[in-house]
Amino acid sequence: MKIGFIGVGAMAKAMIKGYINSGQVNASDIYVHAPHKEKYREFAKATGINCSDSNQEVAASSDLVILATGPKQVVDALKDVRENLNGKILASIAWQISLERLEELTSYDLPIIRLIPNVNVEVNEGMLIYKANENLVDQSLADTVKNLELLGKMIEVPEDKFDVSGSLMGCTPAYAYLFADIFSRSAVNHGLDKQTATQLAAQAILGSMKMIEKSDKSPSDLIDDVCSPAGGTIKGLLALKKSGFEKAVIDCFDATQE
Numbered sequence: 297m298k299i300g301f302i303g304v305g306a307m308a309k310a311m312i313k314g315y316i317n318s319g320q321v322n323a324s325d326i327y328v329h330a331p332h333k334e335k336y337r338e339f340a341k342a343t344g345i346n347c348s349d350s351n352q353e354v355a356a357s358s359d360l361v362i363l364a365t366g367p368k369q370v371v372d373a374l375k376d377v378r379e380n381l382n383g384k385i386l387a388s389i390a391w392q393i394s395l396e397r398l399e400e401l402t403s404y405d406l407p408i409i410r411l412i413p414n415v416n417v418e419v420n421e422g423m424l425i426y427k428a429n430e431n432l433v434d435q436s437l438a439d440t441v442k443n444l445e446l447l448g449k450m451i452e453v454p455e456d457k458f459d460v461s462g463s464l465m466g467c468t469p470a471y472a473y474l475f476a477d478i479f480s481r482s483a484v485n486h487g488l489d490k491q492t493a494t495q496l497a498a499q500a501i502l503g504s505m506k507m508i509e510k511s512d513k514s515p516s517d518l519i520d521d522v523c524s525p526a527g528g529t530i531k532g533l534l535a536l537k538k539s540g541f542e543k544a545v546i547d548c549f550d551a552t553q554e
C-alpha cells in the first residue's frame with residue numbers, strides 16, 4: 297500500500313518513522329508534501345521517502361492519503377486534493393475535524409477514517425483512536441486498520457468521545473515525559489548522572505505501565521504493593537498529595553479540554 301502525507305510536521309514524521317521501523321512499509325512507498333520543503337528536506341533524505349511537488353501529487357501517488365495538517369489548514373489542503381481522491385482512502389489526524397466536515401470538504405462517497413494518534417507511533421508503541429465513515433467497511437476497513445496497527449494499538453471510539461479520549465492518549469505522552477524528566481533531575485540533584493537517571497526512570501515507568509496493562513490489579517492496588525509500611529514510597533506519595541499533585545493533574549486534563 298502506498299502512503300501519502302499531506303503535511304510533514306511532528307506527527308507525520310513520527311508516523312513515517314514508525315512505518316519504516318515496522319519493516320512492513322518501504323520508504324520508497326511513502327510520499328509527502330508541505331509548503332515549506334526546507335523544514336523536511338533533511339528528514340526525507342535521511343529516511344529515503346519521496347518529496348512530491350504538491351498535495352495533488354501526493355494524493356495521486358498514494359492509496360492511503362493521510363491528512364496531517366493542523367486543523368486550521370484542513371480546508372486549504374483538502375481544496376487542493378479533493379479532485380485527486382477518487383479510488384483512495386483518506387485518513388485524517390486533524391484535531392477536532394469531524395468525519396462529517398471531512399466529507400463536506402471532499403465527497404460524500406469517499407472512504408474516510410478519522411484518527412488521533414500519539415507520538416509514540418514513532419517506536420510502534422502508539423495509541424490510536426479511530427472512527428471510519430460508512431464508505432469504509434468490510435475488507436477495506438480491516439486492511440486500513442491492519443496497516444495503522446503497524447504503528448500501535450488501534451481502538452474504535454465514537455466521535456462524540458474523540459475530544460476526551462484524544463486528550464487522554466494524545467497529550468499524555470508529554471506529561472509522561474515530564475514525569476520522567478523531573479524524577480531523573482531530582483536524582484541528579486542527589487548525585488546520579490543524568491544518563492543513568494533517565495534510563496532508570498524510563499525503565500521504571502515502562503515496567504509500571506506494563507504492570508497496569510498485564511496485572512489484574514487496579515492502579516491503586518499496585519500503588520499499595522510498592523508502599524512498604526513506614527518506607528520511602530509512602531512518604532513520597534504523601535508528599536505528592538500534600539503538594540497538590542492530584543489537583544494539578546486534574547487541572548492539567550481539564551485545560552486540555554478547553
Ligand SMILES: NC(=O)C1=CN([C@@H]2O[C@H](COP(=O)(O)OP(=O)(O)OC[C@H]3O[C@@H](n4cnc5c(N)ncnc54)[C@H](OP(=O)(O)O)[C@@H]3O)[C@@H](O)[C@H]2O)C=CC1
Binds near residue numbers: 302308332333364466
Ligand atoms: N503532535 C501530536 O502529538 C499530535 C498531533 N495531532 C494532530 O495532527 C496534526 C498535525 O500536528 P503536528 O504534526 O504536531 O503539527 P505541525 O505544525 O508540526 O505540522 C503541520 C504540518 O502541516 C503542514 N501544512 C500546513 N498547511 C498545509 C497545506 N495547505 N498543505 C499541506 N501541508 C500543510 C505544515 O507545513 P509548513 O510547516 O510547511 O507550513 C506542517 O508540515 C494536527 O491537526 C494535530 O492536532 C494529533 C494527535 C497528536
Ligand SMILES: O=C(O)[C@@H]1CCC=N1
Binds near residue numbers: 391462466467
Ligand atoms: O497539542 C495538541 O493539540 C496535539 C493534539 C494532541 C497532541 N498534540
